[in-house]
Amino acid sequence: MTIRNLSPLLHARSIVLVGGSDREGTVGALVLDNLLAGGFDGEVYVVNPHPVARSGAIWFDAIADLPQAAELAIIMTPAPTVGTIIDQLGALGTRCAVILSAGLTDADGLRRETIEAARRHDLRIVGPNCLGLMVPHARIDATFARTPARPGHLGLISQSGALITAVLDWAQTRSVGFSAVISAGDMADADLGDLVDLLAADPHTHAILLYIEGVTQAAEFLAAARAAALTKPVIAIKAGKSELAAKAALSHTGAMIGSYDVYQAAFARAGILLVDSLTELFDAAEILCTCEPIPDNRLAILTNGGGAGILAVDALARTGGQLSSLAPETLALIGNDMPAGWSHNNPVDILGDADAGRYGVALRSLLRDEASDAVLVMNCPTARSQAGETAHAICEEVAAAVQERICKPVLACWLGDANAQAVRSIFTAAGIPVFSTPDDAVRAFGYLAQARRLRWNLTDAPAQTRAVKADRIAARAIIASAQAEGCTLLSEIKVKKLLEAYGIPVAATRFAASAQAVEEACCWLSAPFAVKIVSRDLAHKSDVGGVALNLPDARAAVAAAQEMERRIRRDHPQAHIQGFAVEDMVEVDGTEMIVGITTDPAFGPILMAGAGGTATQILNDRAIDLVPVDHAQARALIAQTRISGMLAGYRNVPAADVEGLADVVDAVSAMAVDLPDLLELDINPLVVSAAGVIALDARARITPEPATASRLTIRAAPEGWASDLVTEHGFRFHVRPVRPDDEPAVASFFDQVSAEDLRFRFMSGVPKVHHDQITMMTRVDYLRTISFLAFDEEDGGIIALAMLATDPDRSRAEIALTTRADMKGKGISWTLLEHVLRYAKAEGIETVESIECADHDAALRMERELGFVTIADPDDPTVRIARKNMAGMRPAS
Secondary structure (H helix, E strand, C coil), rough: CCCCCCCHHHCCCCEEEEECCCCCCCCCHHHHHHHHHCCCCCCEEEEECCCCCCCEEEECHHHHHCCCCCEEEEECCCCCHHHHHHHHHHHCCCEEEECCCCCCCCCCCCCHHHHHHHHHHCCCCCCCCCCCEHHHCCCCCEECCCCCCEEEEEEEEEECCHHHHHHHHHHHCCEEEEEEECCCCCCCCCCCCCCHHHHHCCCCCEEEEECCCCCCCCHHHHHHHHHHCCCCCCCCCCCCCCCCCCCCCCCCHHHCCCCCHHHHHHHHHHEEEEECCCCHHHHHHHHHCCHHHHHHHHEEECCCCCCHHHHHHHHHHHCEEEECCHHHHHHHHHHHHCCCCCCCCCCCCCCCCHHHHHHHHHHHHCCCCCCEEEEEEEEECCCCCCCHHHHHHHHHHHHHHHHHHCCHHHHHHHHHHHHHHHHHHHHHHHHEECCCHHHHHHHHCCCHHHHEEEEEEHHHCCCCCCCCCCCCCHHHHHHHHHCCCCEECHHHHHHHHHHCCCCCCECCCCEEECCCCHHHHHCCCCCEEEEECCCCCCCCHHHHHHHEEEEEEEEHHHHHHHHHHHCCCCHCCCCCCEEEEECCCCCCEEEEEEEEEECCCCEEEEEEEEECCCHHHHCEEEEECCCCCCCCHHHHHHHHHCCCHCCCCEEEEECCHHHHHHHHHHHHHHHHHCCCEEEEEEEEEEECCCCEEECEEEEEECCCCCCCCCCCCCCCCCHHCCCCEEECCEEEEEEEECCCCCCCHHHHHHHHHHHHHHHHCCCCCCCCHHHHHHHHCCCCCCCCEEEEEEEEECCCEEEEEEEEEEEECCHHHHHEEEEEHHCCCCCCCCCHHHHHHHHHHHCCCCCEEEEEEEECCCHHHHHHHHEEEEEEEECEEEEEEEEEEECCCCCCC
């Protein structure tokens, strides 16, 4: 993943159309027509063996004849020619190409040929099999679409070229403009993550819109989307919402989680707002680009129709928003200018004969009421209603509020298409979104609330780390022994040992190799007993009569095992019976839950918690998230389920041990992180009661061979880089990667940093480090950004912090280091910097830079001694850039 050499997509000054034509109706002619009609003011070259005579374009019959390398190439020739063309363009010096041609596949070898040719010259490819590219601000329309894009601030990336043509037609009718429209095609090289990174850095793009059919390079895509979502809205449609859950999945967890569910969970973790339709996509983009972010989800409603207000309230409930409780002072101010019959509450119904003046008075008070976060102004067309006058009055009140630095979002709903159309230009000029139905307007407010929640999840959601005590050596040995035996389905006995290795309580269980051996197994347990079949061919034991419960003594247990074996051999002769699991019969005096993991093809390990028992799939009450989760996220996952209400206790039923349940979720998440061979796991039922939690049954599936790499798409903190270090002065300290719940400690650390050191760290005279800055250091993704904290061995306080942030390519990184003033002179900065450089080397980062104030002599001297080369910043004489090439550094031991 990289955005290297992709900038010509947005800023090309010369374009070559390979396959451009003047033969009417051909793709080459359509693209050439669109590019010239769009007014591109750079050089336009056309390469075609046949002459092309078009004003504004220069024709050549071969690439070798071009006078210079074009910055951007558009290729639309037959598939077998593309590899050679890429090689020729790359040799000439072109570094970016968009391939419209279809038919380059793995089966015919043409895809590989093209990729290899591009790599030889470090030439980047968008496509193949795509519609092309539009950049209205640069007057580039290199597509064969019928409708051009208007200039605007929405960046659209689509995996479907056909959808782009529909979007462009639809956008014309709504006067929607774009900063860029990119057809991703088959993504042989540049993928969704690359293109998101490109638009995230583009100042013309205020929001990024995505049409997604499937994600490749999921870890990099989520990292790109997360980074973009911190600065601008990222809004997506995911095709395939109706896709069924995997029918062949072994576990309940796998069977209960569909692909769309996983995309929802993944997008939420990355801060992507997911919508269901094109209308919603542009409504969300419009309101998120137009309106200020809101601090909460409280809405005030102003209307001249009581029924319309009620419809809006009903719609609000569906978005999870709240009707704001207006202050008595606000209601009193409004009431001074209202007739007696007004509503005296929210919704503020100012009656059907309301004129522009009445609207203005009410809105003035609502904008200044601190109990609401946004105002929805509704207008029902009546004989007394003057739509235009009222709209102007609304705009005037909003403008007056802005002058007072009150930037509360205002949404307009003029009911009826004609009513809304009559005022659309008025509201658009004032930056106020307008809708024609209460549902649309309130749903738009919901986007503001949802965007707030998504950003809050990235920057402010509760974080709590609980170390999972686990015998990881024993766990890996269990899996290795099963793989050595050729087993991919672990027996219940082995799965329970796996759970015990991670501290999950399990019902005491013994293995009996035969029905006769059940009696001996009972001697180690306490009656009553449960007996279960053990067979790698029978995933769901209860479905085949492989479970017997409440057996009063050993004799009954043996008899049950014999009958079970007889019945299964008769009904399932293909099943190999390995033996029986005999366990203490645990009375289900609690709530049956399920906790498990499954592996998604795109996003890796997926964690699930929900209502368990034999009816778990029928109940379908579950919540999912990507691994890893911390303890706060584990609790939040449980809270999303409907059954969580029962866990809280009701009537005479005491509250269950939700903390214990969250500990199990923590442990399962840790298993997914530590054990990449673990593909599926079900703990079902997991009984949760006031007394605690206990796993009664479990099943797991593993890879046949040891996994060679992690399956995680969201990186876990690299705990292997925690270390006890000693400086050359003999000072000892502990260093580890930062965690989100370190935020208070990091804030306290910076409170103890001197004003001069704050200036050195932030390149300005900041009196205090703000929450947003601390969040950037503590809420990291461990892929592009990581912070290392150094702790004093004596008092446990933070004594130094080093942050390493890479570019999207992960080839260059910037490091920033701060040491507490009272800890200077002990060699801490040197030793910590060496540790971080070893980490950078291990991560494959090629260059590390440090941006320093020119007068920060101590830091510059230390960096030179560590092999950094210092240069003056060409744009700022007060700044120095210290740069270290990591190629010659000794690798981490």
